[in-house]
Amino acid sequence: MRKKRITVIGGGTGISVILNSLRKQDVDITAVVTVADDGGSSGKLREDMQLTPPGDLRNVLLAMSDMPKLYEKIFQYRFADDDGPFAGHPLGNLIIAGIAEMQGSTYHAMQLLTKLLHTTGKIYPSSERPLTLHAVFEDGTEVAGESHIAKHRGMIDQVYVTNTYDDSKPQASRNVVQAILDSDMVILGPGSLFTSILPNLxxxxxxxxxLETKAETVYICNIMTQKGETEHFTDAQHVRVLHQHLGQPFIDTVLVNVDQVPQEYMNDHEFDEYLVQVEHDFAALASQVPRVISSNFLLLEKKGAFHDGDLVVEEIMKLTSHKH
Incomplete structure (x- = not known):
């Protein structure tokens, strides 16, 4: 029996939780990571070096690596705010940027780093060149750049991506399309709908x-709504947005958390972009996708609400064993 092939698509902070638990299973993993981040350290490096932003890739690399905690500390170490040009950069971002320059591309840098850090599975940036995310808001305003989109008040109608440094059409990284077509399962999320998942799609x-893959396509719905992105969205609205962007339904299964986040638990200061819990609309979900799995996937830690990777992966493994 060959191992099941699972491809996970999204942004670094969201999908890392799933990847970290998934790598303990006997499956063949590919992570496809968004390259539209233009804020913070990633944005600065991307601007200075015209390279695909490293931050999301760094988080995924660590999630899929079996290296000792000390290595992780080194990679995640962030220079102090008064460190001049180094201020605010995590050491891992500089390592990725340096190797990308040395190897001629972020794609090659990731292939070398996956060997170096003993990662379980493959990691590909969704594109080998930096992309700019554009959002068209419901009032017709258009805003370019992920960090600017987040600050703009109003509801997003749709997003699209362009190559940052020229007018050519954004291309997928090599091997990404094949990985999706060869997969038994493709997982989207968890993560910001408009800024982590859709830039890849x-x-x-x-x-x-x-749209073409025979893989079971699974969407892990967010637990909380996000300010300026998915305010007051139900789980069904998240799915509707995904289907609208690709012009037809393509999701087979949605994983929904039904555990309640305690009212006073969230630290609004720390997680100010998260507003309220995503509400459920099971009738609308059932009309859009063949299968809905609702369970307790909640992990409360550090005053935030996250997916419990092990609980999610338990459901994912059940799904892969039922397949055909």
Missing amino acids: MIEEIGQAL
Whole structure:
């Protein structure tokens, strides 16, 4: 029996939770990571070096690595705010940027780093060149750049991506399309709908591969709504947005958390972009996707609400064993 092939698509902070638990299973993992981040350290490095932003890739690399905690500390170490040009950069971002320059691309840098850090599985940036995310808001305003989109008040109608440094059409990284087509399962999320998941899907070849793949396509719905992105969205609205962006339904299964986040638990200061819990609309979900799995996937830690990777992966493994 060959191992099941699972491809996980999204942004670094969201999907890392799932990847960290998934690598303990006997499956063949590919992570496809968004490259539309233009804020913070990633944004600065991307601007200075015209390279795909390293932050999301760094988080995924660590989630899939079996290296000792000390290495992780080194990689995540962030220079102090008064460190001049180094201020605020995590050491791992500089390592990725340096190796990308040495190897000629972020794609090659990730292939070398996956060996170096003993990662379980493959990691590909969704595109080999930096992308700019554009959001068209419901009032018709258009805003470019992920960090600017987050600050703009109003509801997003749709997003699209462009190559940052020229007018050519965004292309998927090599091997990404094939990985999606060869997968037994493709997992989207968890993560910000408009800024972590959709930037990958709006690369035309990736969107097309998702429509064509025979893989079971699973969407892990967010636990909390996000300010300016998904305010007051139900789980069904998240799915509707994904389907609208690709022009047709393509998700087979949605994982929904039904555990309640205690009212006073969330630290609003720390997680100010998260507003309220995503509400459920099971009738609308059932009309859009063949299968809905609702269970307790909640992990409360550090005053935030997250997915419990092990509980999610338990459901994912059940799904892979039922397949055909």
